[in-house]
Amino acid sequence: VLRTTDLTTPALVVDADVLEANLAAMARRWPSATLRPHVKAHKTTALAHRQAAHGHPGFTCATIREVEGMAVAGLGTDLLLANEVLDTRRLGALVEDGARVTVAVDSPETVAAAADGGVREVLVDVNVGLPRCGIAPAEAGALADAARARGLSVRGVMGYEGHLQALPDLAERTRLTESAMALLLAAHADVGGEIVSGGGTGTSAVNTWVTEMQAGSYALMDSAYTAAGVGYGQALHVLGTVVSVSPPRGEMPGYAVADVGLKALGMDHGNPTIPGRGQVWFCSDEHVTFGPDGPVRVGERVLVVPAHIDPTVALHERMHLVRGDEVLETWPVDLRGW
């Protein structure tokens, strides 16, 4: 039996029971095709197979590489690339090979790229308030017409209310989600098609307007969503080893150093935490320096909670499914890169 103490650190570890509870809870709220799980948070086809086992036939992707990897893994029944891309030749090749690939478009250029690259199906990406991709709602119908004129099948619309996902006040999150989805539904009236795709873990309990929910973070979870009280458990941690301990000295308090640094952590949301073990002082390339809450020894293992899961996972080659200190399975993070 492989134990977590045998793992090279830093290492991603996933609590098998928390993961399973998260997958089951979301599948109850959004069963079957009403959930189109987003793979960008976990980038792991083995985990996507678990989601498929909960009854979800289609998936959401953020990169061409994710679409390719999902198709290779036998999960190409209905893949949505919920992102604008210009280099669509690789997507067209997947369609040739029998995968169903739908791509988001929000401009004449991305429509042309889809048609030229051999993609046959698109969603019109609508700006619902987040200043990122997405066409203005009033212009969505004309873009759908342009896409159909290029021979593309327009399956409907998508719109991501990303700016609302982590709003702490649930009533405000609900109210603003309704407003954002009103924009999406207005665009849908002009565009047509059967799909209204949107949402994320943070709005998954309150968004009642989409026909399919794109949530992804719920599987491994993120501390920002935990703070917002969305009701899923933290399944992913970074396991580290304490490599150096310095006792208090004069006015300098004691501290310890673990091997979980900037190259093992997504840092855009700030420092990680080490719950129950100490207060993080700072991170450097290979290390986190922390003030321990109690005695600590060199060689001790610590569980670090990254401030943002998605870019954390993208730094690791594999994740380990664990129960207690037993390693049940090791999964390659096989959807990294572009």
Place this chain on the structure above:
Amino acid sequence: VLRTTDLTTPALVVDADVLEANLAAMARRWPSATLRPHVKAHKTTALAHRQAAHGHPGFTCATIREVEGMAVAGLGTDLLLANEVLDTRRLGALVEDGARVTVAVDSPETVAAAADGGVREVLVDVNVGLPRCGIAPAEAGALADAARARGLSVRGVMGYEGHLQALPDLAERTRLTESAMALLLAAHADVGGEIVSGGGTGTSAVNTWVTEMQAGSYALMDSAYTAAGVGYGQALHVLGTVVSVSPPRGEMPGYAVADVGLKALGMDHGNPTIPGRGQVWFCSDEHVTFGPDGPVRVGERVLVVPAHIDPTVALHERMHLVRGDEVLETWPVDLRGW
């Protein structure tokens, strides 16, 4: 001829002429074995071969994987793992195979790990002011004795003045570096051995006390060091593609979105910049949203400067050596992971 316009984005691109000028300038200041280039910033054996061609026989590494990869690449003449590790079996295996591997130690536990794992040579890592790894200077001699008692050869000391690297005032940086190195030299007097290893790109022009300089960032460079005026050029950028453009609308100014997001950028030093092209608004997983300085079109390429190179490189599988828009070589970032 491969052009940068043919590259899948986001992509790391390295200006061949700036890189070569950086390598040559550092080799003039620290020739031959007086420079022990740190590979942690670039994690690329092809780039390390270029550094070796400038006359530097030994290298500094931060992880076991880096040591392994350098040995496999034929660069195992004299590898220093300037970091504390407990799991030394893989290092001992490299020594068995003929590589010269020296590891940093700062505790009885790391001494024991080195001896038990089959490593034969160590440096005593001394705390010179950065609260991270390193033993107190007054205790360094006793640790060296303990290491020798375990049969290890003690080659000398190392101490990294990381807290001083990016100090903007050169006189202060010089003065504090002298103080930090005084601690290291005092420890060296107790430890013995021929090596006093330390320094980095930020102190490489002012640290006159070490026998070997561990600089690494100078090759690709970092905007924090550029701001500190250390005199090397920015060789690395992340090439991106504009995938969406939104014109001004009411009170909302226009903006554009490129495919260089949190999974392509080290974010611990904050947002990247897009010099000469626009002001960055924010980054999300796959995107950077920016206010363009002038007209911008979907499909246009942009060069993004990450705020911190080291964790940026760790997110990419390869880097492309370029001159203008011509791709000269493509190098795997083969020292990633642990």
